[in-house]
Amino acid sequence: MHTEDFPMLKQDIIYLDNGATTLKPYAVIDAITDYYENYSANAHRGDYDISLKVDLAYENTRDIVKEFLNARYLEEIIFTSGATQSLNMIANGFFAPLLESGDEIIISKSEHASNVIPWFEIATAKNVHIKYVDLDDNHYVTINNLKKAITPNTKVIALAGITNVIGDERPIKEICKLAHEHNIFVVVDGAQSVPHLKTDVQDLDCDFLAFSAHKLCGPTGVGVLYGKIELLEHLIPQNYGGGMNETFDNESEVYLKSLPTRLEAGTPNIAGVIGLGAAINYLNQIGMENITSYERELRRYLINELMQIPHIDIINPESDSGIVAFNVDGIFAQDIAVYLNKYHVCIRAGNHCAKILKSEVGVTNTCRVSLYFYNTKRDVDKLVELLKDKNKIIEEMI
Amino acid sequence: MDPETRRAIIMENYLNPYNREPAPANYIKVNTNNESCIDNLDIYLLIEDDIIKDVKFTGEACAISTSATSIMIKLLLGKTISEAQNLLTNYRNMINELPYDAEILEEALCFDEIYKQQNRKNCALLPWKGIEKALAKYQENK
Numbered sequence A: 001m002h003t004e005d006f007p008m009l010k011q012d013i014i015y016l017d018n019g020a021t022t023l024k025p026y027a028v029i030d031a032i033t034d035y036y037e038n039y040s041a042n043a044h045r046g047d048y049d050i051s052l053k054v055d056l057a058y059e060n061t062r063d064i065v066k067e068f069l070n071a072r073y074l075e076e077i078i079f080t081s082g083a084t085q086s087l088n089m090i091a092n093g094f095f096a097p098l099l100e101s102g103d104e105i106i107i108s109k110s111e112h113a114s115n116v117i118p119w120f121e122i123a124t125a126k127n128v129h130i131k132y133v134d135l136d137d138n139h140y141v142t143i144n145n146l147k148k149a150i151t152p153n154t155k156v157i158a159l160a161g162i163t164n165v166i167g168d169e170r171p172i173k174e175i176c177k178l179a180h181e182h183n184i185f186v187v188v189d190g191a192q193s194v195p196h197l198k199t200d201v202q203d204l205d206c207d208f209l210a211f212s213a214h215k216l217c218g219p220t221g222v223g224v225l226y227g228k229i230e231l232l233e234h235l236i237p238q239n240y241g242g243g244m245n246e247t248f249d250n251e252s253e254v255y256l257k258s259l260p261t262r263l264e265a266g267t268p269n270i271a272g273v274i275g276l277g278a279a280i281n282y283l284n285q286i287g288m289e290n291i292t293s294y295e296r297e298l299r300r301y302l303i304n305e306l307m308q309i310p311h312i313d314i315i316n317p318e319s320d321s322g323i324v325a326f327n328v329d330g331i332f333a334q335d336i337a338v339y340l341n342k343y344h345v346c347i348r349a350g351n352h353c354a355k356i357l358k359s360e361v362g363v364t365n366t367c368r369v370s371l372y373f374y375n376t377k378r379d380v381d382k383l384v385e386l387l388k389d390k391n392k393i394i395e396e397m398i
Numbered sequence B: 001m002d003p004e005t006r007r008a009i010i011m012e013n014y015l016n017p018y019n020r021e022p023a024p025a026n027y028i029k030v031n032t033n034n035e036s037c038i039d040n041l042d043i044y045l046l047i048e049d050d051i052i053k054d055v056k057f058t059g060e061a062c063a064i065s066t067s068a069t070s071i072m073i074k075l076l077l078g079k080t081i082s083e084a085q086n087l088l089t090n091y092r093n094m095i096n097e098l099p100y101d102a103e104i105l106e107e108a109l110c111f112d113e114i115y116k117q118q119n120r121k122n123c124a125l126l127p128w129k130g131i132e133k134a135l136a137k138y139q140e141n142k
């Protein structure tokens, strides 16, 4: 649906790599162009009209994000460069000072590198243990397995809302409830979930949430760190500099501004933040529930079609999201991607930044199709048509 | 080389790669992978008296990388180190559209037009990057 909103879709391509990044609608492109063409000044320097306009637009996005996530306070919304930076800020600014030798961090083997390596770094520096919650036969996280993984030393559980290879939707609300009963913090990597699912941070009761604008039709280089205000107050800035300080005379007397500005040192990605606001407005117009249900139906259609093809092995037939990982019997994933590219079908091959997943699933590399609401049954039909004939693949893959 | 022959050589070496098997511990072992893609191969090299006695490989890689490895191994067997280095230089020149000696590259000539597919040049070069590392390792430990 809404394919007409996307200039990229005027080209002869079928874009099925939305897990990597999404296409941008006119609404977002126009908002960014409008900033650069009509009020291209810095923020927080409001001595003249256009700068004031920048302030208003920048802070308006904070409002939009707050409503989008149903956060309690504007101060709980911090703009970052993306999910990766948000997760690093949470790990290094909040947890590194808090954790003590012998504490445990629970993650899973299907996490993206950005929700793994920051924790590895802390583990080494602070003598903290990383524990992997066992995944079930579908490679899902279950409450039961999480209960088994929790010990009195567990301090934080960091999991993706939806994972980027298996595409399973985690029961975040139940996870938060369980975790909080044991005084454990929950960090949600929302990079793959926020774009596809209505996310209500108060209902979920998660402590932190990270996501990127570019995976929800927004620009690259901008994202959000959400944290409960009482926790964010304790998050130590990683970046110091302009914009975030109140006064300073010498090294011992630097006074920092309050939230959220304290955590946004330097000139921010103003165009990006404005574009993020436009992207969320755009998604809201379509309706997150509509997006979720449309994608589910399209996924079911794709799975049913792929199931008919004997040489295709689907890694995650049961998952709920628009992510489908598969292999073609006897053909290296990348050769499939190269073959499909000849027909302008864009999919991803590889380990998808989930390098520790291979020990779980037993395959290192997969082809990944990831859908968004602007994909259509025709896109799926074209993909399926190309994958049906194995001889044709072998014939044309080199 | 004509497209049919090119294709036939690549497919034959992809489907039945030469010496794709683990090697004993006395071989020099190197890993070679492409940062931008997912090819990942281990190459094993046995040299005696500066002559390449055996080369094997294991790992996962695409059709181009796999066939390039198989073809490379057949070219290298029995060659001296300086002959191997000469092959490497000429092969690399061919991939990068520089002048090269077509006489010595044999089957490897099937990649003479790979430059047309920019994203696959690295696949064709992958095993040769590995062998370069392995030769350097040999020289170091000599």
Ligand SMILES: Cc1ncc(COP(=O)(O)O)c(C=O)c1O
Pocket: A019, A020, A082, A083, A084, A085, A111, A112, A114, A115, A160, A162, A163, A164, A189, A191, A192, A212, A214, A353
């Ligand atoms: C689950 C997950 N977490 C985190 C990230 C990192 O997002 P970004 O690269 O936008 O920082 C991604 C992106 O691929 C992802 O899929």
